[in-house]
Amino acid sequence: MSDQISTSSSAPISTDKYTSKSQLETETYSSYRSSSDANSQLDLPNLQNPNPVFTSAAIVSDFNGDGKNDKFWRNSQTGENAIWLMDGTNVASADFVKTMGTEWDVKIGDFNGDDKTDLLWFNKATGENQVWLMDGTAVVSEASLATLSPDWTPAIADFNGDRKTDILWRNTTTGENAAWLMDGTQVTTPSFLQTVDSNWTANIVDLNSDGKTDIFWRNKATGENAVWTMDGTNATGASLPTLGTEWQPTLGDFDLNYQTDILWRNTATGENKVWLMNGTTVASDTALPRLEGSSWKPLIGDFDGNGKTDILWYNQETGKNQIWIMDGSNVLTTVAADAPSGAWTPSISDTNGDGKTDIFWRNYETGENAVVVVTGTDSTPTALPTLGKEWYTF
Numbered sequence: 001m002s003d004q005i006s007t008s009s010s011a012p013i014s015t016d017k018y019t020s021k022s023q024l025e026t027e028t029y030s031s032y033r034s035s036s037d038a039n040s041q042l043d044l045p046n047l048q049n050p051n052p053v054f055t056s057a058a059i060v061s062d063f064n065g066d067g068k069n070d071k072f073w074r075n076s077q078t079g080e081n082a083i084w085l086m087d088g089t090n091v092a093s094a095d096f097v098k099t100m101g102t103e104w105d106v107k108i109g110d111f112n113g114d115d116k117t118d119l120l121w122f123n124k125a126t127g128e129n130q131v132w133l134m135d136g137t138a139v140v141s142e143a144s145l146a147t148l149s150p151d152w153t154p155a156i157a158d159f160n161g162d163r164k165t166d167i168l169w170r171n172t173t174t175g176e177n178a179a180w181l182m183d184g185t186q187v188t189t190p191s192f193l194q195t196v197d198s199n200w201t202a203n204i205v206d207l208n209s210d211g212k213t214d215i216f217w218r219n220k221a222t223g224e225n226a227v228w229t230m231d232g233t234n235a236t237g238a239s240l241p242t243l244g245t246e247w248q249p250t251l252g253d254f255d256l257n258y259q260t261d262i263l264w265r266n267t268a269t270g271e272n273k274v275w276l277m278n279g280t281t282v283a284s285d286t287a288l289p290r291l292e293g294s295s296w297k298p299l300i301g302d303f304d305g306n307g308k309t310d311i312l313w314y315n316q317e318t319g320k321n322q323i324w325i326m327d328g329s330n331v332l333t334t335v336a337a338d339a340p341s342g343a344w345t346p347s348i349s350d351t352n353g354d355g356k357t358d359i360f361w362r363n364y365e366t367g368e369n370a371v372v373v374v375t376g377t378d379s380t381p382t383a384l385p386t387l388g389k390e391w392y393t394f
Helices: none
Strands: 071-075 081-087 092-099 104-109 120-122 130-133 140-144 150-158 166-170 176-182 186-193 200-205 216-220 224-231 234-238 247-252 260-267 272-278 279-290 297-301 310-315 322-327 332-338 344-349 358-363 371-372 381-384 389-394
Touching: 071 104, 104 150, 120 150, 150 200, 166 200, 200 247, 216 247, 247 297, 260 297, 297 344, 310 344, 358 389
Parallel strands: none
Antiparallel strands: 071 081, 071 389, 081 092, 104 120, 120 130, 130 140, 150 166, 166 176, 176 186, 200 216, 216 224, 224 234, 247 260, 260 272, 272 279, 297 310, 310 322, 322 332, 344 358, 358 371, 371 381
């Protein structure tokens, strides 16, 4: 059966490191060390949600640190970039930021731990990399990082738990992996990790609630699963049960134990289930209601603001969507959250800072935008300015 448990030894649970640093080291690394005040107290915004998954400026965009999620826009044709600072259903401020050619891609993070979203830029053609430290719509500091082969792609992490974004690099051709521990725009510790063949995909998680992000591995060819629990650049590997390749994971925290859980959807059968995790152990494996058809896609949020992951299911064909209010692996309530048509694509935001997830809708056929502040069973949209369909956001 596709969900039969397996403990195949081919999972990437050996964590021996490579010693060569020829492609990752620059002359500035050896002379730089983390500052002694890395864990000093910071003034935090008035965050209403108890779970950092829904409030961290490294995970959800908050460029001015007011606890209200903002929107970063990028023009796929011109390379222009813009930021909307949000205040509920209003765009409080909007401004362009520096244009970057279309060969550049971008991820959000918080590299200096000031609870304001920063940007990591990586050039898919040249392998160049840059960090922008942000304050609202202003680029406070802009720094180049070491250039890598374009085969290396980044993921945002925090491997040492200092609340400053680190980078996991994965070479999609060779399967090599590396971690960069960061302090602002400086790479304090570059280290190779175990090589894992390119059939494995890496996902950033926190399985043991120690504030240090870990890595969940899934093999897209075999359905094997494994985890690395991380302590800085040191990894400890463990195998998880195997699920057939038709099962697709989405990551959340359904029981508010600050340990990543896994929502699984079977794209062939419409089955859904949740693994509630206890460290590297599947504490429970519970079936959820089935949703027929391949057009249903899940997004995680927290629509009641209690810190426990809820699910927005959106149907890419019909626009008929629903919110599942969750308590662990139990569906407490189902709320309709329909869009006018399947042309509208949702993203998760908390635009008013009340700790409850809102829905940002974009129509990529017309360029229209809207935000829904979900209150109980009310999901009435408020129109926002229209942007040409060449603009995309996340």
